[in-house]
Amino acid sequence: MRDRGVLPYSEMVQSRHVFAVKDEHLQWKIEAERADRQRKEEREVDSFISRDLVSVMLKAFIDALAMSGSMEIRRHVELIRWALSLPGCMSLRQLAKMFGVTGEAMRKRARNIQRAVNSDAQGLFPHCNSKRDKMRISFNRH
Numbered sequence: 717m718r719d720r721g722v723l724p725y726s727e728m729v730q731s732r733h734v735f736a737v738k739d740e741h742l743q744w745k746i747e748a749e750r751a752d753r754q755r756k757e758e759r760e761v762d763s764f765i766s767r768d769l770v771s772v773m774l775k776a777f778i779d780a781l782a783m784s785g786s787m788e789i790r791r792h793v794e795l796i797r798w799a800l801s802l803p804g805c806m807s808l809r810q811l812a813k814m815f816g817v818t819g820e821a822m823r824k825r826a827r828n829i830q831r832a833v834n835s836d837a838q839g840l841f842p843h844c845n846s847k848r849d850k851m852r853i854s855f856n857r858h
Contacts (some may be wrong), residue, residue, distance in 0.1 A: 778802060789814060797825035800833065 768798035782793045791814055805811075812819045 745794060775803060777805075795822070795825060798822070799829040 732794055778793060778797060782790055784793070794806050794811055794814065796802075798808065798811050806814070808819045808822060812822045815822065
């Protein structure tokens with residue numbers, strides 16, 4: 717390292733701009749107060765989010781995805797809606813026509829989505845494709 721011009725710290729020329737640390741200096745107090753204020757402002761708050769609110773947020777997210785200009789994304793969003801029995805989903809017949817496959821093929825794809833969602837969910841996701849009025853669009857007002 718010496719051949720490349722690197723010296724140990726003890727042999728380096730001491731700069732005129734390095735000063736001794738004064739523990740009682742006013743700037744230390746100002747910085748400590750600023751750090752305390754930031755900690756107080758950045759406190760995390762644990763709060764409960766109800767299943768109803770989560771379902772409203774999920775519906776809004778899925779609706780936003782369905783606005784895609786890509787037909788592939790739109791079809792997949794509609795498949796997820798149907799698989800999870802989300803409000804406003806298409807009928808199986810409409811969905812199968814959109815994909816150009818049979819209803820049984822759509823059920824198989826839906827089962828794979830249901831398994832994937834249930835493997836990560838706390839408790840089972842409330843999907844069952846025999847729900848009454850599942851194709852009706854509902855608007856939850858909170």
